[in-house]
Amino acid sequence: MKLERLVKPYYDALEEGRVLARRCLECGAIEFPPHYACNTCGYHATEWVELSGHGWLKTVMLPANTTADSRLSSSGPYAFGEVEFDEGVTTNVVIYGINRKKRKILREKIANGEKVGVHKRIVDLGGYKGLHFELDEGE
Numbered sequence: 086m087k088l089e090r091l092v093k094p095y096y097d098a099l100e101e102g103r104v105l106a107r108r109c110l111e112c113g114a115i116e117f118p119p120h121y122a123c124n125t126c127g128y129h130a131t132e133w134v135e136l137s138g139h140g141w142l143k144t145v146m147l148p149a150n151t152t153a154d155s156r157l158s159s160s161g162p163y164a165f166g167e168v169e170f171d172e173g174v175t176t177n178v179v180i181y182g183i184n185r186k187k188r189k190i191l192r193e194k195i196a197n198g199e200k201v202g203v204h205k206r207i208v209d210l211g212g213y214k215g216l217h218f219e220l221d222e223g224e
């Protein structure tokens with residue numbers, strides 16, 4: 086098992102604006118970030134699958150210092166959070182468009198059980214692409 090073989094298709098797809106994950110051939114669980122083996126049932130074989138790139142914000146947290154990472158802050162205010170993809174897998178990401186005031190509103194929505202939609206925003210991080218998110222329109 087070579088890490089590069091798994092990581093390269095993922096980053097190649099990001100260059101094309103697509104988000105890839107692995108799906109278990111046994112139980113159908115989605116693995117993201119991609120893994121060769123299934124973390125849900127332990128089966129050894131998974132296949133590539135493309136994710137919609139849309140999901141739902143589960144938690145939101147501001148960075149300790151918003152100027153900490155200039156590559157991120159140059160794209161406007163951002164926060165960290167947990168996003169659950171439409172496909173059901175949860176991951177920790179950067180979400181743009183969230184300042185202190187917005188975070189408070191979003192936290193209240195989430196606490197009230199309202200869904201907050203987010204979608205992929207693929208960002209150049211200096212030689213490679215990173216998968217970040219931004220709020221859906223109207224959120």
Ligand SMILES: [Zn+2]
Nearest residue numbers: 109112123126
């Ligand atoms: Zn499985």
